[in-house]
Amino acid sequence: MSGPAAAIRSIVIRVLVASLVGIGGLPLAAGSAAARHSPQPWRLKPQGEGTVNRIDVAKRTINVTHDRIDLLDWPARTESFGVAKGVELRQLHRGARIIFSLARGKEGGFVIQEIKPDD
Numbered sequence: 842m843s844g845p846a847a848a849i850r851s852i853v854i855r856v857l858v859a860s861l862v863g864i865g866g867l868p869l870a871a872g873s874a875a876a877r878h879s880p881q882p883w884r885l886k887p888q889g890e891g892t893v894n895r896i897d898v899a900k901r902t903i904n905v906t907h908d909r910i911d912l913l914d915w916p917a918r919t920e921s922f923g924v925a926k927g928v929e930l931r932q933l934h935r936g937a938r939i940i941f942s943l944a945r946g947k948e949g950g951f952v953i954q955e956i957k958p959d960d
Contacts (some may be wrong), residue, residue, distance in 0.1 A: 890938070896930055901930070906919040939958060940960035942950060
């Protein structure tokens with residue numbers, strides 16, 4: 842198949858896939874059949890690996906330069922995250938390599954739920 846028919850088929854397939862998994866990473870309508878049966882990365886525990894740049898124990902934030910996080914389709918970058926209560930920050934130091942897991946926080950952004958050294 843080539844020409845206009847192939848282009849239309851390609852568009853139809855993309856629209857169908859987008860409707861099943863959410864468009865641009867946005868959540869699907871909560872009650873929809875697609876929402877109940879689609880793989881939703883925000884419901885899984887994405888993991889990242891990176892290097893600690895700054896730690897603010899009082900504010901419970903950490904700044905990390907992390908590698909690509911495939912599950913979220915995030916490129917490698919430097920950013921700050923809030924850290925969930927119960928996660929110990931005092932054992933961390935600038936320059937430490939870590940593995941961390943993320944989960945949605947109360948305000949919708951991702952928060953670090955677990956941290957361990959990257960041995």
